[in-house]
Amino acid sequence: EVQLVESGGGLVKPGGSLRLSCAASGFTFSSYSMNWVRQAPGKGLEWVSSISSSSSYIYYADSVKGRFTISRDNAKNSLYLQMNSLRAEDTAVYYCARRWLLAGMPAFDPWGQGTLVTVSS
């Protein structure tokens, strides 16, 4: 079964740091680009960052550029998101998602169950 499991969320003070992890199983992790997507409480979905299969290409949303760092370890089938200088507006459920080419076009499938990050003093 293809599965993604996030961990590492929690309560952190403004200005603090947190590292999220996403463990992949059931597919050849090293063959796929991966993404982080977040959802603030009661709000919609916001793409955060993406990383190519070999880490050659990395992209960030403007809202997190310079503060967040995406990385992966293909030997460990794991994706990471290092979040620094956290702000209240970073409070959200963070999902990891596989980028899959379907009919030659990208889609996100599957998604993990999400991990909640709360930034508050």
Added chain:
Amino acid sequence: DIQMTQSPSSLSASVGDRVTITCRASQSISSYLNWYQQKPGKAPKLLIYAASSLQSGVPSRFSGSGSGTDFTLTISSLQPEDFATYYCQQSYSTAVTFGPGTKVDIK
């Protein structure tokens, strides 16, 4: 960034109703349009990819259409398990963007 809009933002419908949700992109995205379903407390689930292709395992009452800037998700006969929020997503650009969502609830 490519902006995505959806209409309506919410709708109330009954079991058996035909439901149509519209998604519009701020520029042409060809068929790089996906639809997701999200239930409360759960992760989004891919329903439709490449504007009109049904993801494996998704019931055939779901269908998608459109290209360029205007797209539609249709549920031909609403079932109790379909009450959820639906998001469109453009994957034309590396910085993918999502629509604001359409919440479908019970009338």
